Amino acid sequence: MSLMVVSVACVGFFLVQRACPHTGGQDKIFLSARPSAVVPQGGHVTLRCYYRDGLNNFTNFTLYKDDRSHVPIFHSRIFQESFLMGPVTPAHAGTYRCRGSYPHSPTEWSALSDPLAIRVTGVHRKPSLLALPGPLVKSGKTVTLQCSSDTVFEHFFLQSEVTFKKSVHLVGELHGGGSQANYSMGPTTSALAGTYRCYGSVTHSPYVLSAPSDPLDIVITGKYEKPSLSAQPGPTVQAGENVTLSCSSQNWFDMYHLSREGEARELSLSAVPSVNGTFQADFPLGPATHGGTYRCFGSFRTAPYQWSDPSDPLSVSVTGNPSRSWPSPTEPSSKTSIPRHLHVLIGTSVVMILFTIFFFLLHRWCSNKKNAAVKDQEPAGDRTVNREDSEEQDPLEVTYAQLDHRVLTQGKITHPSQKPKTPPTDTSVYTELPNAEPRLKVVFYP
Numbered sequence: 001m002s003l004m005v006v007s008v009a010c011v012g013f014f015l016v017q018r019a020c021p022h023t024g025g026q027d028k029i030f031l032s033a034r035p036s037a038v039v040p041q042g043g044h045v046t047l048r049c050y051y052r053d054g055l056n057n058f059t060n061f062t063l064y065k066d067d068r069s070h071v072p073i074f075h076s077r078i079f080q081e082s083f084l085m086g087p088v089t090p091a092h093a094g095t096y097r098c099r100g101s102y103p104h105s106p107t108e109w110s111a112l113s114d115p116l117a118i119r120v121t122g123v124h125r126k127p128s129l130l131a132l133p134g135p136l137v138k139s140g141k142t143v144t145l146q147c148s149s150d151t152v153f154e155h156f157f158l159q160s161e162v163t164f165k166k167s168v169h170l171v172g173e174l175h176g177g178g179s180q181a182n183y184s185m186g187p188t189t190s191a192l193a194g195t196y197r198c199y200g201s202v203t204h205s206p207y208v209l210s211a212p213s214d215p216l217d218i219v220i221t222g223k224y225e226k227p228s229l230s231a232q233p234g235p236t237v238q239a240g241e242n243v244t245l246s247c248s249s250q251n252w253f254d255m256y257h258l259s260r261e262g263e264a265r266e267l268s269l270s271a272v273p274s275v276n277g278t279f280q281a282d283f284p285l286g287p288a289t290h291g292g293t294y295r296c297f298g299s300f301r302t303a304p305y306q307w308s309d310p311s312d313p314l315s316v317s318v319t320g321n322p323s324r325s326w327p328s329p330t331e332p333s334s335k336t337s338i339p340r341h342l343h344v345l346i347g348t349s350v351v352m353i354l355f356t357i358f359f360f361l362l363h364r365w366c367s368n369k370k371n372a373a374v375k376d377q378e379p380a381g382d383r384t385v386n387r388e389d390s391e392e393q394d395p396l397e398v399t400y401a402q403l404d405h406r407v408l409t410q411g412k413i414t415h416p417s418q419k420p421k422t423p424p425t426d427t428s429v430y431t432e433l434p435n436a437e438p439r440l441k442v443v444f445y446p
Contacts, residue, residue, distance in 0.1 A: 029058075031098045031113040038159060038167065038199075038209070041122040044086030049079075049098035049113065058100025058110070066095040066115060085118075093120040093207035117207060119167070121199060124210035125151060129198045131216060136259070136307075139222040142186025145196060147213065150178040153200030157209065158183050162194035172200065185218075193220040193305035217305060221297060224308035225251060229258075229296045231316055239320040240287045245294055247311065248280035253298030256281035257307060261293040271298070291317040 032048050039045045049061035060078045085092060095115040102108050127149035137143045147156040147170065156170040156179075170181035179200070185192050196216045199209040227249035237243055247256040258267040269281040283296075294314045297307040 029113045031116045038119045042087045048082040049100045061100035064097045090208045119207045121209040122211045123208045126211035127200045129213040129216045137188045140187045145183045147198035148180035153179045154203040155201045156181040157199045160196045221307045223306045226309035227298045229311040229314045236317045237288045243285045243288045245283045247296035248278040254301045255299045257297045258283045288318045
């Protein structure tokens with residue numbers, strides 16, 4: 001009898017479980033964002049709810065936003081497999097959770113997932129990111145990443161796709177009218193190598209971020225034996241002489257990297273086999289202008305942020321004055337080039353001026369010769385000339401002749417205004433010679 005009662009109770013409990021949906025399954029579920037939970041403003045992100053290890057997708061799932069702000073999604077809406085959200089705006093920023101229904105029991109829902117923060121970037125101006133003392137870090141040493149901005153950010157977020165699974169939250173501190181935050185890493189290992197960026201945000205909207213800082217590559221050195229570095233034609237060269245630095249090693253490196261003290265960036269070249277059995281890369285530096293201290297490193301393509309020990313330092317010194325001995329092809333060779341061009345210009349101008357004066361004098365000489373010829377050939381006829389017409393033309397020069405016993409004498413005056421105001425006692429007749437220029441006048445005295 002008691003066995004029968006227990007059996008009926010078990011059947012009843014099973015029927016109730018099947019008939020009434022419930023929540024609170026014990027299986028751990030997760031909410032993920034692809035390609036990243038940090039989404040540029042205007043971009044898209046796919047949210048997916050799943051069991052552990054990403055297996056056994058739910059038949060359906062529901063998405064919740066913790067802060068209950070208004071966004072273009074539905075808290076009670078049921079999705080299948082995944083949900084594409086976008087284009088995102090600052091209103092989409094916040095924390096999300098999901099719960100799913102089991103494939104074998106559609107009426108049974110799981111517990112809520114852990115919260116997933118969706119951060120929308122590009123709303124504020126980007127900060128800067130530095131590595132102290134530098135981005136090349138000896139394995140086992142410590143490096144400090146410093147986010148800073150002239151905008152006052154209460155929060156900074158440090159991100160690396162390789163090093164961190166989630167963004168590292170840093171508290172911003174006031175500094176010089178702006179803000180900054182430091183993150184110390186060490187002792188460094190190969191796991192900390194990679195590309196980093198940082199973002200800033202303000203307190204009232206911590207999930208609305210600035211644009212990302214410029215990327216910063218952290219390179220871990222000391223993984224392999226050091227290569228050697230040499231200079232051709234030698235470490236001491238004349239100014240303007242071409243210099244090539246050669247990095248080589250017995251080890252089979254894929255890449256070589258050349259750094260110069262005082263400069264943040266490095267030059268990288270592929271390694272090639274050389275005739276002496278080493279792997280080498282030649283860095284042409286071009287015409288030497290100033291010296292410096294150089295080092296080179298070797299690395300492999302499979303681990304681009306893990307380099308060898310640095311080569312021994314190589315100091316390149318430059319002697320001579322590059323501005324005198326080796327002029328740049330794109331710049332004036334010396335300060336004397338400007339006066340030389342000036343002399344050419346002045347000489348050309350003087351020649352043009354002299355040519356103009358010569359042409360003017362030649363024209364005057366030919367004109368005077370022509371006038372004299374006309375006066376010798378034309379008969380002296382009497383013709384009265386209107387004085388008013390003569391003055392209106394305002395000739396620059398008047399030529400007159402006095403006829404005395406058929407002997408012609410010639411003189412010149414510079415302007416009609418210089419003629420005597422009182423006419424001579426003898427009667428004068430003015431006659432214009434035919435075919436003569438308008439300014440030619442002949443005066444006959446009886």
